[in-house]
Amino acid sequence: MALVEVIKYDGTPDVYAWKHPNEELGTWTQLIVNESQEAILYKGGKAFDTFGPGRHTLSTLNIPLLNNIVNIPFGGHSPFAAEIWYVNRISNLDMKWGTTAPIQLQDPKYKIIIPVRAFGQMGIRIEDSRKFLVKLVGTLSQFDQADISRYFRGLLLMNINESISSYLVHKQISILEINAYISEISNHVKEKMMPVFAEFGIEIVNLYMDSVNTPDDDPSVKRLQEALARKAEMDIVGYTYQQERSFDTLEGAAKNEGSTQAGVMGAGLGMGMGFGLGGAFGQGMAGLGRVMDITGGSGNVQFNSSTSSNSAATQTCDKCSQPLTPGSKFCAHCGDKYHSCEHCGADNPENATACKSCGQAFAKPCRSCGTALKVGVKFCPECGSSAVMTCSSCGHAVQPGQKFCPECGQRVTPEGEQ
Numbered sequence: 001m002a003l004v005e006v007i008k009y010d011g012t013p014d015v016y017a018w019k020h021p022n023e024e025l026g027t028w029t030q031l032i033v034n035e036s037q038e039a040i041l042y043k044g045g046k047a048f049d050t051f052g053p054g055r056h057t058l059s060t061l062n063i064p065l066l067n068n069i070v071n072i073p074f075g076g077h078s079p080f081a082a083e084i085w086y087v088n089r090i091s092n093l094d095m096k097w098g099t100t101a102p103i104q105l106q107d108p109k110y111k112i113i114i115p116v117r118a119f120g121q122m123g124i125r126i127e128d129s130r131k132f133l134v135k136l137v138g139t140l141s142q143f144d145q146a147d148i149s150r151y152f153r154g155l156l157l158m159n160i161n162e163s164i165s166s167y168l169v170h171k172q173i174s175i176l177e178i179n180a181y182i183s184e185i186s187n188h189v190k191e192k193m194m195p196v197f198a199e200f201g202i203e204i205v206n207l208y209m210d211s212v213n214t215p216d217d218d219p220s221v222k223r224l225q226e227a228l229a230r231k232a233e234m235d236i237v238g239y240t241y242q243q244e245r246s247f248d249t250l251e252g253a254a255k256n257e258g259s260t261q262a263g264v265m266g267a268g269l270g271m272g273m274g275f276g277l278g279g280a281f282g283q284g285m286a287g288l289g290r291v292m293d294i295t296g297g298s299g300n301v302q303f304n305s306s307t308s309s310n311s312a313a314t315q316t317c318d319k320c321s322q323p324l325t326p327g328s329k330f331c332a333h334c335g336d337k338y339h340s341c342e343h344c345g346a347d348n349p350e351n352a353t354a355c356k357s358c359g360q361a362f363a364k365p366c367r368s369c370g371t372a373l374k375v376g377v378k379f380c381p382e383c384g385s386s387a388v389m390t391c392s393s394c395g396h397a398v399q400p401g402q403k404f405c406p407e408c409g410q411r412v413t414p415e416g417e418q
Helices: 129-137 143-173 176-199 218-235 242-256 262-275 281-291
Strands: 005-008 017-018 022-034 038-041 047-050 054-057 083-088 092-098 103-104 114-124 142-146 202-213 292-294 301-303
Touching: 017 143, 017 242, 022 038, 022 083, 047 176, 083 129, 092 143, 103 143, 114 143, 114 176, 114 218, 142 143, 143 176, 143 202, 176 202, 242 281
Parallel strands: 005 022
Antiparallel strands: 017 083, 017 142, 022 054, 038 047, 038 083, 092 114, 103 114, 114 202, 292 301
């Protein structure tokens, strides 16, 4: 019968439990336990003694539980059958995990089904060696990191899937914004998993979620990215999706040669480009309807000989209320400059933005070159500068007279610059 003199294990960090292959021990056997290790002696399938770091001599003096089990004749130097298990209690911080298949979730913000993947790592440490060996290792001769990953993968991913879904639903955030909540989700999953791992004698040191993303080649993800890019482009230019669709409809009608109103629609499009889209285009078409007399039966267009504007002879000075001389540029009574409305001819104050008589908005000068710009024009036809004031912080359009940006709340100066 072979007698083992020295028992020692210098394994790799990814091995958590290892059983010495020789079960024939002698009372003079030397047991060496390294730092961050624990050795447990088994007899008859039961754990009897635990040995910490250091050198231990297996004898009845330091194995008192064997006194009533092992018959030691011959002065206490008889061999006996027993098992020695080494448990690695070092912290392993490099356990990778990841979803085996994308999770199908509905984005609460955009109401579209999107596949979601998650990746990360966690660190564990064997806290209770006996509980770990009894409940998890069993009769295996070795238990390593791959075994733990295989045992707990399903449970870990179930909690991760649940946590990601609950954050999307309860916080009403888009999956494209979830990376801002990775730290919170990681802590939430760790707190839920710690009691489960503790039942097997394992302590979770940390749990990190490196990334939550979507496959770039998925059709639904591509559609969402294209829609967001299109929305950002519309916000920069300054029009909505409905306005773009209206413009496309009018453009198609203008190109239709068989339509009896193609000429009128083409003229309307020309005005739409000058006055801008949406409501500005509607105002331009309303003005066109007042000038043009369209007959309902024949489809012919006839122009009225009279105009809707009044002559300067019927107007009065805005400052002194005296009649203005026809063709004059200044009031003959008080010398105030005649600022006439191009629609009704009424005199208005110098800094007026709209006519006090008819309410029509005045053309405003370009901030770069001073060229008069019609209402709704977004870029100066002379220098190409933008006629729309924007917030320098977020780029959102700012209307004249607004002191704060309606999008980010940043204060805006009268010139539109911060």
